[in-house]
Amino acid sequence: HVHVVGNACVDTIFRVGRFPAAGETLNASSYADGLGGKGANQAVAAARTGAAVTFWTALGKDRAGAWIRSRLDRELSDLEAIEFDLPSDRSTIVIGAGGENFIVSGVACSEAFDPIAQTALADRIASGDIVVCQGNLRGAAIDACLRAAQENGARTVLNASPIDAAALPDFGLAQVLVVNQSEAKALTGQDDMAAAADALAAKGAETVVITLGAEGCLALGPDQGGSFRLPAPRVEALDTSGAGDVFCGCLAGGFAKGMSVAPGLTFALAAAAIAVTRPGTLISCPSASEMAALIDQ
Numbered sequence: 001h002v003h004v005v006g007n008a009c010v011d012t013i014f015r016v017g018r019f020p021a022a023g024e025t026l027n028a029s030s031y032a033d034g035l036g037g038k039g040a041n042q043a044v045a046a047a048r049t050g051a052a053v054t055f056w057t058a059l060g061k062d063r064a065g066a067w068i069r070s071r072l073d074r075e076l077s078d079l080e081a082i083e084f085d086l087p088s089d090r091s092t093i094v095i096g097a098g099g100e101n102f103i104v105s106g107v108a109c110s111e112a113f114d115p116i117a118q119t120a121l122a123d124r125i126a127s128g129d130i131v132v133c134q135g136n137l138r139g140a141a142i143d144a145c146l147r148a149a150q151e152n153g154a155r156t157v158l159n160a161s162p163i164d165a166a167a168l169p170d171f172g173l174a175q176v177l178v179v180n181q182s183e184a185k186a187l188t189g190q191d192d193m194a195a196a197a198d199a200l201a202a203k204g205a206e207t208v209v210i211t212l213g214a215e216g217c218l219a220l221g222p223d224q225g226g227s228f229r230l231p232a233p234r235v236e237a238l239d240t241s242g243a244g245d246v247f248c249g250c251l252a253g254g255f256a257k258g259m260s261v262a263p264g265l266t267f268a269l270a271a272a273a274i275a276v277t278r279p280g281t282l283i284s285c286p287s288a289s290e291m292a293a294l295i296d297q
């Protein structure tokens with residue numbers, strides 16, 4: 001069983017020909033709301049692998065919260081969403097003509113969410129389960145989840161993204177730590193990714209995975225005997241947003257289906273390569289039948 005613990009939000013995406021100057025009002029050429037949040041994206045990806053998934057998240061008692069819940073209910077059979085008297089998390093994403101963007105996020109629910117203190121998560125984690133966290137909750141709340149997972153004999157996957165340098169989770173609680181290249185560099189100061197993986201392993205993570213975009217990923221851990229690289233399938237990338245979330249959700253789903261690290265990474269690379277050929281974040285994630293075809297390969 002996979003427990004994904006993290007944020008869910010409404011992403012409002014505005015497309016503009018150019019960015020407005022300070023004080024200027026500009027009409028968007030198009031705009032739409034979508035389900036977002038790294039937690040939600042990873043839970044949906046994991047569920048589409050066919051693994052049994054519970055998503056633990058926090059919503060506001062507002063229309064956005066009801067909307068997020070209805071969207072998640074379509075994808076997940078087990079949603080454990082606590083409700084706060086706070087505005088639901090949301091992001092405004094403005095995308096310019098060249099694909100450049102800026103993002104402003106409101107994260108009241110993620111900041112208030114302490115899953116171990118506020119939900120039944122600790123009682124529901126069983127031996128052999130996989131617990132997946134990202135960096136959107138407070139570091140102490142993430143640590144408590146990972147610690148409860150370890151105490152109950154579950155495997156922990158930590159995607160340390162985004163990074164809050166002031167409140168990092170304890171990497172020693174991560175059996176599998178997943179970061180992208182810029183995060184690996186920010187966390188270690190290393191430009192060389194093999195050196196960065198060594199430095200992250202020295203912080204206590206058992207297995208370190210650094211995603212390398214079109215180059216695939218680099219992994220270092222006890223199963224491997226030294227670091228090794230796995231290439232990504234060569235594809236025509238159209239939109240890489242959310243690719244890291246597909247990667248992490250599929251890695252967790254693969255573990256739940258009995259894969260060890262290297263086969264799990266190969267599966268995650270294949271799923272993420274499909275996602276980058278399509279526009280959008282969550283809607284670009286491979287469907288359940290596409291996942292099944294990848295697993296059968």
Ligand code: ADP
Pocket residue numbers: 180181211212213214215216217232233234235237240241242243244245247268269270272273276
């Ligand atoms: P993030 O999206 O978090 O910044 P990456 O850019 O490393 O992280 O992408 C995450 C994963 O998505 C990669 O490890 C790879 O599997 C897949 N991916 C990203 N870009 C491409 C690409 N151009 N071609 C194939 N796979 C890609």
